[in-house]
Amino acid sequence: MGIVLRMNTSPANSRVPSKVLLCHNYYKLSGGEDRVFEDEARLLERHGHQVTRYTVTNDAIDSMSRWSAAVRTIWNRKTYSELRRLMRKERPALVHFTNTFPLISPAAYYAARKERVPVVQTLQNYRLICPGSLLMRDGNICEDCVTKRIKWPAVLHGCYRGNRLATACTTTMLATHGALGTWRNMVSRYVVATEFGRQKFIDAGFDAQQIAVKPNFVDPVPPCGNGEGGHFVFVGRLSPEKGIDTLLEAWTQFNGKLIILGDGPLADKVARFASQHERVQWMRHQPAKIVQQVVADAIALLVPSTWYEGLPKTIVEAFSVGTPIIGSDLGAMSEVITPGETGLLFPVGKPDKLLESLHWMSESPEHAHAMRANVRRHFEQFYTAERNYDLLRDIYCQAINDTSFE
Incomplete structure (x- = not known):
């Protein structure tokens, strides 16, 4: 089973936007969403589009009071004004937001509406339907x-950063803009x-x-790797939803080499584990x-996540160098990974089943090697820049054609 790409051919009179405004709220710790924003900007510029960038960073929160940060999450007047001025100056045909939370805020959509500019919004997580953004609580x-208009269970459990007050702020933002019809009326395409x-x-x-x-x-597309490094690799944020506990538990019973790349709240735990297991290296x-080189040399990339991953950039990067994936059979993973062809799936949160996959991959080198060619073909079919540009161009054209400012 492969990924399903929805691509409606744009009408003949579609206007391909020559000028695009890209907006993004950077996180304190750089991650996949930040790279997606930068990749798409470069892709559009390479195809001749005039790209204007508007960005803010969460570092600015450090100098704000809690009240100020909360208010700006719901409606940032500064962003609204700045974006209106920028749109008047640049006159983009379309504005594309990668992330607006928390400082850009949904006020940005209204700025675009006032300036009669269609809006496209990328959804890299589940923030608009889950204040915690992960559709996950207490590891499950x-x-x-x-389906709730007012997402009170999240407040009760403090789902955003384990803080009820912060969760209440996020929930208020979602409820306010749900009631205003923001998500339905102010965004042309998600x-x-x-x-x-x-x-x-x-x-x-x-x-x-x-x-x-x-x-x-x-x-650019890197050369295909050969997997001859003899190691498995994990790349990503060291946090509970990434399945770190499952990964480390499996390695208490496995003698293969593991390289861990990343940082996060579980860094101390990973550091202790690596110091006690000579076959585990934390980089x-x-x-x-x-x-890229560590992944290309790996037998497989490990994605033991316990939440509904979107499509982690690390998976696409592994596909680009021909490295198979061993991932949790959860959410989109079964859509992206074809067992036996592009990787293996195991039941989520089951270290013993992950262990079985590790043994199979280690003990079947001929099958693992054959997988690499399949993985690379899969990448070339679905995840190249040119294929992506065709999809993005279609989305932009549809957003422009379908937006009315009457």
Whole structure:
């Protein structure tokens, strides 16, 4: 089973936007969403589009009071004014937001509406239907808030950063803009990375016609690796939802080499584990080139996540160098990974089943090697920059054609 790409051919009179405004709220700790924003900007520029960038960073929160940060999450007047001025100056045909939370805020959509500019919004997580953004609570999948207008269970459990007050602020933002019709009326197209993610938003009440599927991509395309490093690799944030506990538990019974690349709240736990197991190496954050080489040399990339992943950039990057994936059989993973062809799946949160997959991959080198050719072909079919540009161009054209400012 492969990823489903929804691509409606644009009408003959579609206007391909020459000028695009890209907006993004950077996180304190750089992650996949930040790279998606930067990758898409470069892709558009390479195809001749004039790209204007508007960005803010969460570092600015450090100098704000809690009240100020809360108010700006719901409606940032500064962002609204700045974006209106920028749109008047640049006159973009379309504005594309990667992340607006928390400092850009939904006020940005209203600024675009006032300036008669269609809006596209990427959804890299589930923030609009889950204040915690992960559809997860206490280590388990949770969909209690998905269909609720006021997402009170999240406040009760403090789902955003374990803080009820912060969660109440996020919930108020979602409820306010749900009541105002912001999500329905101010955004022309939403972009998700997988069909699974698309269906989750439809289940929550979003209009199916507004949601397009466009996966992430890798550019430039690196050479295919050979997997002869003899190690397995994990790349990502060291946090509970990434399945770190499952990973480490499996390695207490496995003698293969593991390289862990990343940082996060479980860094101390990973550091202690690595110091006690000589076959485990924690390399923290590394430059992209080093990460790429470590993944290319790996037997497989491990994605033991316990939440509904979107389409992690690390998976697409592994596909680009021909490295198979061993991932949890959860959410979009079964959409992205074809067992026996592009990787293996195991039941979520089951270290013993992950262990079985590790043994199979280690003890079947001929099958693992054959997988690499399949993985690379899969990448070339779905995740190249050119394929992605075709999808993005179509989404933009549809957003422009379908937006009315009457």
